Amino acid sequence: MTALWRINLWVTLFFALLALLGAALLLRQGSADVQREMRAAETMIEYLQVAALRDPASLHGGLAGNLRHVRVTPVPAQGVVPPAAESALQQWLAAHLLPDAGPALQLQLDDGQRLQIALDPADEIEEVWDSLLQLLLLSLLAWLVSLLSIAWAVRRGLRVLDELLAGLAQVSQGQLDVRLVAHRMPEARSLAGRFNAMATTLQQVQADNAELTQALMALQEQERARLGQTLHDDLGQYLTGIRAQASLLQIVAEQPEAVRSTAHSLEGHCEHLQNGFRALIRDLYPVVLERLELDAALQLLTQDWQSAQGIRCRLLLGEALPDLPLPSKAHLYRLVQEALTNVARHAQASEVRIRLQYQGRRLRLLVRDNGRGAQMPQRAGIGLRSISERVRSLGGVLRLHSRPGAGWLLCLSIPVGRASQ
Template sequence: MAGLITLADGRQVHLAVDPSDEIDEVWDSLLQLLVLCALALLLSLLVIRWAVSQGLQVLDELLHGLQQVSQGQLDTRLASHCLPEARQLAGHFNAMATTLQQVQADNAELTQALLALQERERARLGQTLHDDLGQYLSGIRAQACLLQAIAEQPQQVRRTAHSLEEFSRRLQEGFRALIRDLYPVVLERLTLDDALRQLRDDWQSSHSIRCRLLISEHLPDLALPSKAHLYRVVQEALTNIARHADASEVRIRLQHQGQRLRLLIRDNGRGAHLPQRPGIGLRSIEERARSLGAVLRIHSRPNAGWALCLTLTIKENES
């Protein structure tokens, strides 16, 4: 392509354009752009590969850690990484492993405490049978032998019969107390409110601590396991109060509202700072609340006593 241009002074300029030069220039620019794009793509792929490898490394470490935890190695911990997400994931895993390790230690401690409690209960049961009940049985046997020897002495026979009656009464009371400690038989023939009133009376007379009991009218007809759990919660709470609270008064309130049954036990003892590691008594209460599917809350302050609140949602077949 060519052209002729006349200037102002009369001179003429001849212009000619070579298309091949323009094509070569455009092609060079396109090649440079393609090279830059290829370099950018390669760099992006390298960065993506590095990021994916880092992520896969974190996942491999997490999988390995989970395998170790599943095998019982609860002291496994993940190392911290530079990536924020990896650090967060490692933090959550380490917190989970620490919690599992603490739960395992608590379970081991609870097992030891339960075994020790079982041995104490067996020793107490054996001592009760040997010292109290065995003594009364020996006395009854001795009095029976005496009756055979004094059969011709009416006055002596009457005194011996009176002693036999007294020994039998004490033996019966001892058996009743022992059976009541082993299993609340009263729940099979009494309603929950009557059983709690009897428990309150026995405990109050045994420990000389005032116990006020308030129960709503028309309690729901609970199944025997639920009644037993509630009864044991009150019994265990009273036992803890007698042993540790140094209280002079206890208030127990059992309220039925709609589909909920609410148990509140409060004393005026010395209390304590919370949280603290629960003993065997509180753990037993917590397990019974879990078995009931109830919500348990425990509050305490120094010199303000303890308060235990258990809320149970009543099932339709129990209302």
């Protein structure tokens, strides 16, 4: 059953109940009115009976025909007065409004004519019947007007709903450029506005994801190129030098000074090669997290970054930090690493402060610099989007604050239970 049919059914039941209630009240009031009029008519019948016994001629002529609620009828030879012609509904209504009409009175006049005097509630019953018909017709008219109004309004709403469903179908097929037309109804305008805002947001997110994917692919190629160049330049050159010096050792084996000089040079080459490989491995994967806790790994990271960038970095660690699984530690480590990278590239800062503490079953990380800052809100770049994705994977909340000349403040809150310790 459609929504329009359900609404029509409820409206029909409401008007039927309202009409029945109105009819019951009308019948109750009509019954009281009819009985009051009939009591007055009974008094008139008593008067007519006395008048007929005193002066039978008073019941002849126009008097009996003009009486209200009293019927004076000649009795035929067979002694039975036929009942008045009434419909079944009128008979039921008469029985309901006047359940006890009283017996008819028959009089024998001096001229031998017999008359029957009885109550006649036909006028009152007809008035009640007319009122009932007016009530039913008025209810029927109101019901029809309500159904037409509801059908008109619902069809307008359904037209908006059909447009919304069509728009959602297009969005589900990837057509994010669809927009709804704003109608005159406030609700339709609000619905169209929210749908259009949703479609715009999805379109922007799709564009951001495409941009992020392209940036990640470019970064992957850059990492591969850097890795290949590092292996070629450092590994290739140092291995070539080591091989040449190893051959030289065979030639100058009898010359102690030359052997010592060559051995010293070999040691320097090996040290440079080892440092290069350590830096390369550290950039590719933070191996220190497998041997050190998060606080010690962050201390080592900030020290190396400060030495490499020449920017002061202050690390404040809270007490009783919880133990985290390796993936979570890696995400937090990369968060700090990417935040420091953004500071080095864009902030133009001379100092960075990092605070990590555990409060209220949440791990809170703050990274603040004293750089140039920016006017908020600002569209996030690749670095901030990467940080946001890492925060989302940890189930945390990220907030960014900045203003021109006041640097950036990165606030991160991650839910952590003691059960992870």
